[in-house]
Amino acid sequence: MKLKELLSVSGPVPLSDLTEAQLMELQTGLALLGYPVGDIDGLIGPRTRNAWAEYKTDVFPGNPELIGLESIGMLADQLAKLAETGTHDFTSKPGTIEAIKWECKTQGIGLDTQVAYVLATTQWETAQTFEPVRESFWRSEEWRRTHFHYYPYYGRGFVQLTWKTNYEKYSRILGLDLVADPDIAMRPNIALFVLVHGFKTGTFTGRKISDYIDRDRTDFINARRCINVTDKAETIANIAKKYLSRL
Structure with missing residues (x-):
């Protein structure tokens, strides 16, 4: 998954400043990494806020209410790593x-x-x-x-x-x-x-x-x-x- 929408964030900005498309991309990325965002709907609810706060606590110190290029970059790197499944051998x-x-x-x-x-x-x-x-x-x-x-x-x-x-x-x-x-x-x-x-x-x-x-x-x-x-x-x-x- 590539974060096309989020990479346009100049930030750091509050989560509430994200567009619906950016929020959906963030929700999808967090969900792929196993964070419980709830529905992927482009809306800021408590589960999305909590999931982002949990992510920030786990990998990137800082204000959990804010999102910026550094934290987005780390998210992108983790998603790229997650996509590296081509070497798996499911034949045995x-x-x-x-x-x-x-x-x-x-x-x-x-x-x-x-x-x-x-x-x-x-x-x-x-x-x-x-x-x-x-x-x-x-x-x-x-x-x-x-x-x-x-x-x-x-x-x-x-x-x-x-x-x-x-x-x-x-x-x-x-x-x-x-x-x-x-x-x-x-x-x-x-x-x-x-x-x-x-x-x-x-x-x-x-x-x-x-x-x-x-x-x-x-x-x-x-x-x-x-x-x-x-x-x-x-x-x-x-x-x-x-x-x-x-x-």
Whole structure:
């Protein structure tokens, strides 16, 4: 993603001075980096203000109410780094594992305990394949059409991206029309982004991985609430422990 609109800011200026187009670009950039901006609508709400303040706190000291060329430049550099996915090898399980580790670090899920849990979840959700799967993958598409009332927005990916609202959300963030073509979510690079972004921001259930795993605690059992309440929580926790021992 290139920040064409924001780079015209002469700043530093208050967020309220940004145009709608500049705000939408800022919201999209922050969302791509895993900051919870809410809707990408070009409007300044509390979630957008908080997301920018969180970003400034993380990477650029200064007044969180202001935005200028230096902070925009840092944002642009991080987005450029995020786009460097061309070297990922999704043709093998080890290659996908390395891609997940890279994406976690890039999006700021950097603790070994967090990475281990994301890997364990991917292993479980993909039936050990480490390949994007469809919800009820052992069934036919006609079966899904008949049995899922939210069809065609059933689960797809390394974890299950489900419901039209979530397909709409990632369409706005990624600049791709997942609503018109939900199978875009099956592309490994897209599934990778959604997997990690969802863990960081709480897209799937409203719970973030940092709610359960941070520098002070490692709760591999309740971290399952990020995906599916506590279904198979102990099994996945044990898988996470094995990954952690190898990181």
